[in-house]
Amino acid sequence: MEIQPTDSTLENMSNDVAPKRLKLRSKPSRTADKVFFAVAKAAGYSSFVLVAAILFFLMLRAWPAFESQGVVNFIFGAGWNSTTDPQIFHLGPMLYGSLLIAAIGVALAVPMAISISYFISFIAPERLAKVATVVVDLLAAIPSIVIGLWGLGVFSPVAAEWGRMLSEALGFIPIFSNAVDIFLRSPFIASLVIAVMIVPIIASITREIFSQMDQEIIKGAMALGGTRESIFRKVILPTASGGIVGGVLLALGRAMGETVAIFFVLNLTFDDFNWFKILEPSGGAVASLVLARFNEALDTELSALLAAGVVLFVVTLIVNTIASYIVAKAQPWRKL
């Protein structure tokens, strides 16, 4: 049967009446589809609900501490003492210590992790690359208590020696000076332990990114007279940077929140900020503070520790947001 355009349909087309638009996105119709759709939707929304709920209930318990100490003092002030009257719960040195250790740890870990990934992806013979991949992933799975014990029992004495050597050679630079001549339990050692923990995380993700790189682009760079070094620096690294930073963010989260490993290898100093003397035995870490104080904490201090959790939560969120923003800004081509 053929459908001829009648006068009226022709008229309709020439008129300004917009044709009825169909929505092309169909709703799930089969049962399996419906169930799957519902489960996925619920899971998706539950992540929002969970984050909000955690923050809300933490906030509820933490509020008394914020109220008694004042929000600004709680976050930026120094001193933590439950035996004085009034009690002092100021998080400043711990919070700064967390950021410092995470920053140094990431700075040490990133070049190392990228080198490992480059070796696995572009240099190592196939078999070695496979083994190395498994080893790196295994390293990422080591529980932090094990790393902490290793840090305490095995690594700290060695790293303290490194610290002493650094201080003797470069002590004229303020960050390497050490007035107390004790090199154990310093932010330097904590940063190294953190670096050991996050190298495999960053390496694992970076290797994945490298392995998915378009070989044609690398060949193109080679055909233009690129050397291994220049191809890596000018083509591979910029192309992979978005993914690498994703790995670094994940690692940063672990570094900021690391508790027990840092607790074992760092001397927590509540009263003073150790701004930059990374070889001296004095530092801070929010999560380790919670671990250190939680056992003996009574009501008010408990509230302060929960408040510390809230602050860590929010600071981690801010750090991640800033980092994501920088990544997006630095890669205009990704908007295409």
Add this chain to the structure above:
Amino acid sequence: MSNLNHLETKDINVWFGERHVLRDVSLQFQNNHVTALIGPSGCGKSTFIRTLNRMHELIPSAGLSGQVLLNGEDIYAQAVDPVNVRINIGMVFQKPNPFPTMTIRENILSGLKLSGRKIEDGDGLVETSLQRASMWNEVKDRLSEPALSLSGGQQQRLCIARSLAMDPNVLLMDEPCSALDPGSTRRIEETILELKENMTIVIVTHNMQQAQRVADSTAFFLSENGNPGEVVEFDTTENVFMRPKDDRTNEYVNGRFG
């Protein structure tokens, strides 16, 4: 006479692991000529063109015997740095592969940066290179836009311009139009004919008409029954297509297999 064949190969054999893929390929590429390499898929023509700028380096199992002479010097000689070979012998690939993180301008200058050479007159070089690839007028106002904002055909011409910025003596093209529409293909063919005034061009193509339109000489590659690929016939394009000496060439160029 020595200037006439400044690129030639002598008895090139290539192996990938145990597999012998090319046997005794000896070809001469004349200055200011376009030479087309044709043949059915798997005949080794792409493998061959990559021996001309040492691109097999990335494949650990690849082995080679024979010589590739550029101005009389073997590019596989011990003392030769493959990077210098590739500076002299440019290459354009099947799929356009501009650097995604770079702008149009940065793509043009990327070869100089990658090979560690000084950029003296960047603007001038960008302009002449894009002009030689006949796309200057299209992109002159958008040099700082990402290379990926260009269409596929433009991206391929950008890749040609990028190679030209290195001022190579030889340009290798491995099926440069196979991913492009007819309009873009025609423009690239026109560019090839302009470029050959100043350089030697070797092009792999699956397209018989393209070979006839652009090439002065044509080499027909064939790999029969799992044997290594060989050159069956190498002659002027006219002879290969109009008066082939070998029956297999005749059958292939007339579309009876392939």
